[in-house]
Amino acid sequence: MRKLQLHDIHESLGAVFRYAGGVSVPATYGDTGAEYKAVRNKVGIIDMSDRGKLSLSGKEHLKFLQGMLTNDVMNLEKGKGMYAAVLTVKGRMLSDMHVYKEPESVFLDLEPGLNEKVAELLKKFRLSYKAKIDDVTDNSGLISIHGPNAGKLVSSVSGVDVSGLDELSHTRARLDDAELFIVRINRTGEEGFDVYVPTGSIQDIWCGLMEEGKDLGIKPVGHDAYNTLRIEAGIPVYGSDMDEETIPIEAGIWHALNFEKGCYVGQEVVARIKWRGHVNRHLMGLTMEGENVPASGDEIFAGEKKIGKVTSSVFSPALGRPVALGYVRREFKSPGTEVIIKVKGELSETARVSELPLYSRENDAVPQ
Numbered sequence: 001m002r003k004l005q006l007h008d009i010h011e012s013l014g015a016v017f018r019y020a021g022g023v024s025v026p027a028t029y030g031d032t033g034a035e036y037k038a039v040r041n042k043v044g045i046i047d048m049s050d051r052g053k054l055s056l057s058g059k060e061h062l063k064f065l066q067g068m069l070t071n072d073v074m075n076l077e078k079g080k081g082m083y084a085a086v087l088t089v090k091g092r093m094l095s096d097m098h099v100y101k102e103p104e105s106v107f108l109d110l111e112p113g114l115n116e117k118v119a120e121l122l123k124k125f126r127l128s129y130k131a132k133i134d135d136v137t138d139n140s141g142l143i144s145i146h147g148p149n150a151g152k153l154v155s156s157v158s159g160v161d162v163s164g165l166d167e168l169s170h171t172r173a174r175l176d177d178a179e180l181f182i183v184r185i186n187r188t189g190e191e192g193f194d195v196y197v198p199t200g201s202i203q204d205i206w207c208g209l210m211e212e213g214k215d216l217g218i219k220p221v222g223h224d225a226y227n228t229l230r231i232e233a234g235i236p237v238y239g240s241d242m243d244e245e246t247i248p249i250e251a252g253i254w255h256a257l258n259f260e261k262g263c264y265v266g267q268e269v270v271a272r273i274k275w276r277g278h279v280n281r282h283l284m285g286l287t288m289e290g291e292n293v294p295a296s297g298d299e300i301f302a303g304e305k306k307i308g309k310v311t312s313s314v315f316s317p318a319l320g321r322p323v324a325l326g327y328v329r330r331e332f333k334s335p336g337t338e339v340i341i342k343v344k345g346e347l348s349e350t351a352r353v354s355e356l357p358l359y360s361r362e363n364d365a366v367p368q
Contacts (some may be wrong), residue, residue: 004202005202015028017343020050028222036228037367039188040318043149045145046222047142053108054136057130061130064073065099066262070267071258071261076099081169082332083099083256085257093247113175114239115137140197147188150193151191153212157208160182165193168185174276178200181196231323241283249270281308285354288341288350289325289349297309298341308327328353333356
């Protein structure tokens with residue numbers, strides 16, 4: 001099992017670890033509730049260095065990616081980013097990703113462990129395209145910073161005003177001998193920034209952010225609190241809420257799809273559904289009436305009819321009750337529809353189908 005570059009620092013901060021994708025990551029630093037509140041009210045810092053990272057370059061790397069991804073890479077401006085997916089010929093998802101356009105290359109950010117899978121797939125389809133595919137996962141760490149004070153902290157440490165960055169836009173900054181790659185991103189429902197740093201400099205930069213963030217209320221945030229935040233924000237994760245049986249439209253990730261760009265692997269299936277058909281299930285929110293938190297895989301019923309299953313779940317501090325993401329058949333996806341979830345295959349708990357996100361700062365009170 002691998003350890004993060006910052007493992008010893010996390011340990012000194014009281015981290016409790018768990019294994020995810022073969023990597024030991026901080027689950028919590030001892031108070032998941034306080035970590036959650038830091039992101040909702042001040043600023044939290046998360047080590048996401050286990051995420052996969054690929055770099056594509058070469059004369060035809062854009063042309064090659066255009067035929068592989070679900071979004072329009074060719075028209076992506078330098079300094080901008082987009083969400084996309086790569087599909088099978090049957091329109092099922094092999095991976096999702098964030099795509100960032102640089103002057104001479106494209107940088108791909110993926111869920112942990114998917115870098116090897118996607119790199120192998122891209123090399124298989126590259127054929128005669130002049131495109132170089134490099135796995136840079138081990139060369140680059142990722143510190144993710146979220147909360148109302150996130151922009152202040154990133155600007156202060158980097159010396160670059162990031163307040164004007166749009167979602168998935170990015171910029172570069174130098175800090176001592178390290179070059180930072182900074183992206184505006186929503187991972188928690190709050191203002192957020194990903195800061196990619198060379199692995200050799202990540203300890204100094206982490207410590208610098210922690211020191212600079214003291215007056216802003218910074219806390220290190222483990223993956224348990226992060227998971228709560230992203231479920232409340234209705235953000236699906238590949239490997240939990242999406243897999244190789246998922247059609248992107250089922251998961252509601254419309255912003256990963258472009259219907260004007262022309263052909264790509266799996267495009268025919270997705271286009272046919274968009275213009276002439278429908279999918280039979282939809283990823284929706286679920287708010288529980290009782291106190292039991294369902295588990296991934298728990299089945300959802302309408303009366304005696306099985307209509308879906310839970311993919312992710314957590315107790316929501318914002319809503320004061322258990323919530324979940326899950327797929328339900330399209331006939332039952334209307335918000336407010338009452339369903340039954342068989343928790344652990346035994347307890348029958350009432351839940352309501354909900355729109356996503358389950359919580360948003362604009363519509364709900366901020367948890368204190």
